[in-house]
Amino acid sequence: MQELVIMWDWLAFAVRWLHVITAIAWIGSSFYFVALDLGLRKVPHLPVGAHGEEWQVHGGGFYHIQKYLVAPENMPDHLIWFKWESYATWLSGAGLLMIVYWAGGELYLIDANKADLALWQGILISAASLSVGWLVYDFLCKSKLGEQPTVLMVLLFVLLVAMGYGYNQIFTGRAVMLHLGAFTATIMTANVFFIIMPNQRIVVKDLQEGRTPDAKYGKIAKLRSTHNNYLTLPVVFLMLSNHYPLAFATEYNWLIAALVFLMGVTIRHYFNTRHAGTGNPTWTWLVTVLLFLAVMALSQAPLVQDTYEESEARQLTQTELAFAGSDHFEEIMNTVPGRCAMCHSREPYYEGIRRAPKNVLLETPADVAQHARLIYLQAGATHAMPPANVTFMEEDERALIRKWYADGAAKLPFYMAGN
Numbered sequence: 001m002q003e004l005v006i007m008w009d010w011l012a013f014a015v016r017w018l019h020v021i022t023a024i025a026w027i028g029s030s031f032y033f034v035a036l037d038l039g040l041r042k043v044p045h046l047p048v049g050a051h052g053e054e055w056q057v058h059g060g061g062f063y064h065i066q067k068y069l070v071a072p073e074n075m076p077d078h079l080i081w082f083k084w085e086s087y088a089t090w091l092s093g094a095g096l097l098m099i100v101y102w103a104g105g106e107l108y109l110i111d112a113n114k115a116d117l118a119l120w121q122g123i124l125i126s127a128a129s130l131s132v133g134w135l136v137y138d139f140l141c142k143s144k145l146g147e148q149p150t151v152l153m154v155l156l157f158v159l160l161v162a163m164g165y166g167y168n169q170i171f172t173g174r175a176v177m178l179h180l181g182a183f184t185a186t187i188m189t190a191n192v193f194f195i196i197m198p199n200q201r202i203v204v205k206d207l208q209e210g211r212t213p214d215a216k217y218g219k220i221a222k223l224r225s226t227h228n229n230y231l232t233l234p235v236v237f238l239m240l241s242n243h244y245p246l247a248f249a250t251e252y253n254w255l256i257a258a259l260v261f262l263m264g265v266t267i268r269h270y271f272n273t274r275h276a277g278t279g280n281p282t283w284t285w286l287v288t289v290l291l292f293l294a295v296m297a298l299s300q301a302p303l304v305q306d307t308y309e310e311s312e313a314r315q316l317t318q319t320e321l322a323f324a325g326s327d328h329f330e331e332i333m334n335t336v337p338g339r340c341a342m343c344h345s346r347e348p349y350y351e352g353i354r355r356a357p358k359n360v361l362l363e364t365p366a367d368v369a370q371h372a373r374l375i376y377l378q379a380g381a382t383h384a385m386p387p388a389n390v391t392f393m394e395e396d397e398r399a400l401i402r403k404w405y406a407d408g409a410a411k412l413p414f415y416m417a418g419n
Contacts, residue, residue, distance in 0.1 A: 002376070002381070002402065002405065002406055002409065005373060005376065005377065005381075005405075005409070006377075006381060008099075008103075009377055011099065012096065012099045012100060015092055015095045015096045015099060016096055018088075018092045019089065019092035019093050019095075019096055022085060022088040022089040022092055023089045023093075023236075023239075025085040025088075025089075026085035026086050026088075026089045027232055027236070029082050029085055030225075030228060030229060030232060031229075031232070033082070033225075034225075034229045034272065034275070035271070035275040036054060036065065036067075037067065038272055038275040038276035038277075039054050039275050039276070039277070040052030040053060040054050040067055041053060041054060046066070047066065047072070048073060049068050049069070049070065049071070049072060049073060050066045050067065050068055050072075051067045051068060051069045052066070052067055053065060053066040053067070069215060069218055070203065070212075070213045070214075070215050070218060071203050071204070071206075071207045071213050072207075074207075075204065075207050075208055079204075081197070081200070083192060083193075083197050086188070086189050086192040086193070087189065087192070087193065089185070089189070090185060090186065090189035093182060093185060093239075094182075097126070097178070097182055101126065101175055101178065101179075102123050102126065105119045105122055105123060106119060106317050106319055106320075107370060107371070107373075108172060108174055108175055109122045109123070109126065109171060109172065109175050110122040110170070110171065110172070110175075111170070111171060111172045111173075111175075111304075112314075113304075113306060114168075114169055114170055114171070115169065115170045117170065122170065122171070125170060126171075126175075126179060129163070129166075129167075129179065129183060130179075130182060130183055130186045131186075133159070133163060133183045133186060133187060134186055134187050134190045136159060137156060137159065137187050138190070138194070138195075140152060140155055140156070140159075141223065141224070146220075146223065149223065149226070153227070153230070153265075156227065157258075157261060157262075160180065160183070160184065160257075160258070160261055161254070161257075161258045161261075163180060163183055164176065164180045164253075164254035164255075164257045164258060165254045167179050167180060167254070168253060168254045173245075173248035173249040173250070173253050173304055173359070174241075174242045174248050174249075174359075176248065176253050176254060176257075177238045177241040177242065177247065177248045177253060177257060178238065178239070178241075178242055180238055180254075180257050181234075181235050181237075181238030181239045181241075184231050184234065184235050184238070185235050187227075187231070188227075188228045188231055188232075188235070191224035191225070191227065191228055192224075192228075195220060195221060195224045196221040196224055196225060199217035199218070199220055199221045200217075200221065202214075202217055203217055203218065229268055229272070230264055230265055230268050231261075231264065232264070232268075233263070233264040233267055233268065234257075234260045234261045234263070234264040237260045237264075238257060238260070242358075243358065245303065245355050245356065245357070245358060245359040246299040246355065247295075247299065248359075249303045249304055249305065249355070249359040250298065250299050250300075250301045250302070250303060250304065251301040251302055251303075251304055252298040252299075252301050253304075255298055256295050256298050256299065259291050259292075259294055259295050259298075260291075260295065262291055263288050263291045263292065266284040266287045266288045266291070267284070267288055269281060269284055270282075270284040270285070303355060303359065305346065305359060305361065307346070308346060308363060308364060311361070311363070311364040311366045311367055312364050312365070312366065314366055316366060316369060317370075318412075319372075319412060320366065320369035320370055320372075321369075322408045322409070322411040322412050323368075323369045323372040323404070323405070323408035324365055324366075324368075324369040325408070325411070326404050326407040326408045327407060328400060328403055328404035328407055329365070329369075329404065331400055331404075332368060332400065332401065332404050333365060333368060335393075335397050335400060335401070336362055336368050336375060336379075336401075337362055337363055337368070338391075339379075339386060339391045339393045339397065340362045340375075340379075340385065340386060340391070341362050341363050342391065343356060343357060343386075344356045344357065344360050344361055344362040344363075345361060345362070345363050346361060346363065350390075360374065362375070372404075372405060372408060373405075375401060375405070376401060376402065376405035379393065379398060379401055380398055380401035380402040380405060381402070383398070
């Protein structure tokens, strides 16, 4: 079982690595093409149908780029489609969601203090919400509101805030932020898969068959691409937020997410305006700073966590009971809180630590049993914790953690022990 845990953690690492790589490729190409599109210049003697051109220099060479709003007169022999960056990012992100928040749902997904749900119900809500978000958004875009981009953006913002509030009624703080990011990323990838790429295929087919392509397809794709551009930075923040309890573990995490979406708008507006050469809106700097200060203020709200007494009184899950019932658990309770609770407590007393890292608490038997896998990985299988071994954990104590985890995992089905 111990080998299974290590293999599972490496699987999560590999999928996360893939997700980051593909996200870099997608975000990079998205930002590049938006900047390119805004920087195009109309010059004399452009080819028929060309909207503008730009000269760029990079890597010791010069690039001459021209854009056609609809299509060139003749289909080029070599045409590159930018789509797999988006698809691979979403697929790897979905895989990571399943590995961390579905398979590890007892710890990371459902907050029993918010909703009395079975794990399978939480997983169903998790999956269904991603699809519902796209359907609502797509309906709004295809309605008459599609001709009013500003109103549409405001409604999209309202939808995102409502989803954040709704997630916060059910999920843990980490899962709230992650799911809101996944919700947004699903809209972005669906834009590419269901709208942008099909419209481009229609234009290419019309050109190949000698018909004049309709410019409306490019206009529709441009609207969705613009939405993706403004949503990118908030999604990155939400995906990184699980490392920071100040972002995810406070009472107002959904409001923090809402302000981050607004910061995404102000930041992208500045760069988009600059790239278009239509101004220098430095006022966006002040607005962004004020929004970030508001985020910092909201993060000072009380952490969403149970009290010491509530933790001692709560009923343990099947997985937790397996580790709490180990013959080594009494020794573990004499070791782990003493070595770890100076930071991982409801009121940390290690200098410079105000809130428990990642909101992981290791004070009560329920706390320790709940985080058995993390304790094993961080302090048993590796020496990652305590950092720099500041509490002088001995090797025999790490060996005890390994024996305790092996004993508890042996009482569980393999799919539960691995998470």
